[in-house]
Amino acid sequence: MRAGPSQEEIRRHNLGALLRHVHLGGPTSRAELTSRMGLNRSTIMALTADLTAAGLVREELPRETGRAGRPSLVVRPESARVYVFAFDVGVDRLVAARVGLGGAILDRRETVRRRGPFSLEEIVGPLAGFARQMRRKTRPDTVCVGVAAAFSGGVDRGNGVVRFGPNMGPAEDVPFAEEMTRRLAFGMPVKVGNDANLAALAEHSRGVGVGCRDLIYLHGDVGVGGGIIVNGQLLGGHAGFGGEIGHMVVNPKGRLCGCGSLGCLEAEVGERTLLEAAGRVPGVPRGASRTGTGRDSGGSQGPDRMPGVSRGAGENPETPLGTVSVTADLGVDGFETAGPGADGRHERLIGRDAVRAVVDAADRGDIVAQAALSRVGDWLGLGVANLVNIFNPEMVIFGGMLREVYLGSAAQVRSRLAVDALAASREGLRLRTSALGDDATLMGAAELAFAQVLADPLEALARAGS
Amino acid sequence: MTPVLELRGIDKSFGPVQVLHDVDFSVHPGEVTALVGDNGAGKSTLVKCIGGIHAVDSGEYLFDGKNVHINSPRDAAELGIEIVYQDLALCDNLDIVQNMFLGREHRRGIVLDEDTMEEMAARTLESLSVRTVKSIRQHVSSLSGGQRQTVAIAKAVLWNSKVVILDEPTAALGVAQTAQVLELVRRLADQGLAVVLISHNMNDVFAVSDRIAALYLGRMAAQVRTSDGTHAQVVELITSGRSGDLGLTNGVSA
Numbered sequence: 172m173r174a175g176p177s178q179e180e181i182r183r184h185n186l187g188a189l190l191r192h193v194h195l196g197g198p199t200s201r202a203e204l205t206s207r208m209g210l211n212r213s214t215i216m217a218l219t220a221d222l223t224a225a226g227l228v229r230e231e232l233p234r235e236t237g238r239a240g241r242p243s244l245v246v247r248p249e250s251a252r253v254y255v256f257a258f259d260v261g262v263d264r265l266v267a268a269r270v271g272l273g274g275a276i277l278d279r280r281e282t283v284r285r286r287g288p289f290s291l292e293e294i295v296g297p298l299a300g301f302a303r304q305m306r307r308k309t310r311p312d313t314v315c316v317g318v319a320a321a322f323s324g325g326v327d328r329g330n331g332v333v334r335f336g337p338n339m340g341p342a343e344d345v346p347f348a349e350e351m352t353r354r355l356a357f358g359m360p361v362k363v364g365n366d367a368n369l370a371a372l373a374e375h376s377r378g379v380g381v382g383c384r385d386l387i388y389l390h391g392d393v394g395v396g397g398g399i400i401v402n403g404q405l406l407g408g409h410a411g412f413g414g415e416i417g418h419m420v421v422n423p424k425g426r427l428c429g430c431g432s433l434g435c436l437e438a439e440v441g442e443r444t445l446l447e448a449a450g451r452v453p454g455v456p457r458g459a460s461r462t463g464t465g466r467d468s469g470g471s472q473g474p475d476r477m478p479g480v481s482r483g484a485g486e487n488p489e490t491p492l493g494t495v496s497v498t499a500d501l502g503v504d505g506f507e508t509a510g511p512g513a514d515g516r517h518e519r520l521i522g523r524d525a526v527r528a529v530v531d532a533a534d535r536g537d538i539v540a541q542a543a544l545s546r547v548g549d550w551l552g553l554g555v556a557n558l559v560n561i562f563n564p565e566m567v568i569f570g571g572m573l574r575e576v577y578l579g580s581a582a583q584v585r586s587r588l589a590v591d592a593l594a595a596s597r598e599g600l601r602l603r604t605s606a607l608g609d610d611a612t613l614m615g616a617a618e619l620a621f622a623q624v625l626a627d628p629l630e631a632l633a634r635a636g637s
Numbered sequence: 638m639t640p641v642l643e644l645r646g647i648d649k650s651f652g653p654v655q656v657l658h659d660v661d662f663s664v665h666p667g668e669v670t671a672l673v674g675d676n677g678a679g680k681s682t683l684v685k686c687i688g689g690i691h692a693v694d695s696g697e698y699l700f701d702g703k704n705v706h707i708n709s710p711r712d713a714a715e716l717g718i719e720i721v722y723q724d725l726a727l728c729d730n731l732d733i734v735q736n737m738f739l740g741r742e743h744r745r746g747i748v749l750d751e752d753t754m755e756e757m758a759a760r761t762l763e764s765l766s767v768r769t770v771k772s773i774r775q776h777v778s779s780l781s782g783g784q785r786q787t788v789a790i791a792k793a794v795l796w797n798s799k800v801v802i803l804d805e806p807t808a809a810l811g812v813a814q815t816a817q818v819l820e821l822v823r824r825l826a827d828q829g830l831a832v833v834l835i836s837h838n839m840n841d842v843f844a845v846s847d848r849i850a851a852l853y854l855g856r857m858a859a860q861v862r863t864s865d866g867t868h869a870q871v872v873e874l875i876t877s878g879r880s881g882d883l884g885l886t887n888g889v890s891a
Contacts, residue, residue, distance in 0.1 A: 581844035586867035
């Protein structure tokens with residue numbers, strides 16, 4: 172039989188809990204901490220004293236309280252002093268950031284990643300370079316307490332090996348964590364997680380999902396990733412590969428997915444599918460094309476925005492898009508291109524910009540773009556309906572490029588939900604877009620990096636300082 | 638949950654033309670209610686009746702469950718009803734703070750209390766997570782369409798309002814700004830306000846609303862929960878006043 176937790180364990184837990192409150196909730200008065208944590212006032216005082224002595228928090232008089240009596244001291248995180256390095260490895264971009272305790276991004280570097288054959292060096296090299304640059308700029312009294320990366324691919328929880336990443340293109344297992352640790356040589360291991368999983372945690376702890384115990388986050392990069400949070404915990408599965416929503420098969424006779432199967436959600440709603448359906452894939456001739464980003468084709472607000480006329484197309488996901496594209500040749504006069512060879516600027520767009528251009532065009536009345544969006548929205552709605560039936564989440568969050576896709580095809584997505592999700596399961600459901608936006612994955616990595624110091628503040632700090 | 642604002646059997650005529658027939662409409666706190674309808678269905682008239690610009694001919698107007706009489710826009714504002722019109726009614730030659738307090742300036746003695754106003758404006762924008770504005774002392778003329786919309790909405794929220802009515806807030810905005818405004822609309826409701834969104838764009842309506850109220854030729858065809866409705870249904874309600882079991886029968890509310 173095991174005895175109860177020791178005094179020391181309780182204290183360690185409480186220190187971590189208090190630090191977490193301040194880290195996620197921002198500056199908080201001692202009085203508030205007392206009531207939120209359900210601890211004694213003198214306990215809170217002792218805990219803050221310990222954390223202050225360690226240099227993790229700082230106590231200040233509040234500016235104004237608007238109440239009578241002696242004001243309670245406000246506990247703030249030492250954001251400028253205690254920080255982590257967070258990395259985000261996406262299909263099209265590499266980001267490195269220095270994030271302070273409390274979640275403030277203190278410094279960041281970003282570079283474009285070219286799509287092409289996978290090379291570990293081309294990822295690790297720039298990220299390690301950025302981190303060293305940023306570290307050189309820090310003051311001597313600062314301390315780095317963790318390093319973590321979000322990776323667009325399946326990551327083995329045990330050793331940080333990337334096992335798959337159809338859109339990044341590694342042919343075999345990649346020892347990403349090990350290589351990052353070696354190259355950085357910061358004297359601490361680099362933790363790695365799946366980008367969508369980490370983004371889900373970030374939205375749960377400091378984004379739109381604060382206070383939600385059951386939520387599902389869908390992340391659109393080139394493919395679709397996901398993070399499922401059940402009763403406050405990320406559903407990792409046996410080895411950490413859980414939550415791959417993008418590879419849920421929704422259409423067995425559908426399009427070929429990068430993973431090798433047919434009709435994965437990712438294959439039906441991913442960037443490539445949307446761009447193809449909208450006739451915007453570089454090098455593919457289109458039945459109809461319009462140049463520019465559509466911004467100068469103005470004056471199409473009125474009739475194009477009439478419900479039922481423009482948005483009604485593509486109720487059926489199997490709508491043959493070819494027939495629609497013919498009518499689009501009637502587009503705005505004077506803005507037609509000479510042909511596929513002389514295509515306009517958006518022909519070369521990829522990633523978020525390309526997706527945005529499609530939503531923009533649809534909003535301005537481009538029938539092909541509208542049909543493409545409503546087709547993709549239909550499949551997205553079907554995927555979400557399945558998830559809602561299985562997990563009965565309180566909230567579904569659309570992040571990455573799915574934010575634009577959802578906002579541009581919400582009528583389709585929610586119509587599908589109304590038809591395919593069980594009434595009882597969808598009743599309390601809230602559909603939201605990411606609050607952290609493009610930084611969701613990066614902030615997720617930062618939270619992973621902070622995990623150690625939040626679990627055991629003094630020990631982690633001692634180790635980092637040595 | 639009781640509606641914060643409820644209209645029952647509203648009739649409104651302009652001379653011989655009856656614009657609203659026996660309209661019921663309710664708005665709940667913490668929810669976005671989308672008000673949809675074809676051109677001329679009576680959306681604007683209904684909103685102007687709510688805002689006290691037009692007096693209703695007959696019908697009940699309940700606020701927080703109590704019968705009230707609204708005779709002027711000032712009455713509506715005092716109850717906590719703010720309307721953001723399509724033209725936004727912002728003054729280009731004034732800065733953000735001046736616009737937000739226009740006509741309701743704070744004073745300290747005989748001079749304006751700029752500090753307090755600035756702080757309140759900043760706090761309101763902060764509470765709405767508006768980070769796109771560089772300085773609150775910027776002239777409104779230098780703002781983008783989305784930012785103007787944001788300022789107009791923040792102005793409405795500044796006065797502890799309970800009901801905010803937005804008339805086509807995303808018309809004439811680009812995609813990035815539309816997304817920001819829609820997220821702002823959602824945030825307002827998530828903070829407990831009752832929001833009425835007038836829009837012709839079905840994606841905007843489905844993206845953020847909790848209920849959809851469809852007007853058809855001056856009658857309320859139906860109020861449905863967005864989670865139960867489909868795009869096709871709503872379009873039918875707008876264009877023909879009925880859809881399956883929902884809507885009007887022989888032009889009369891069922």
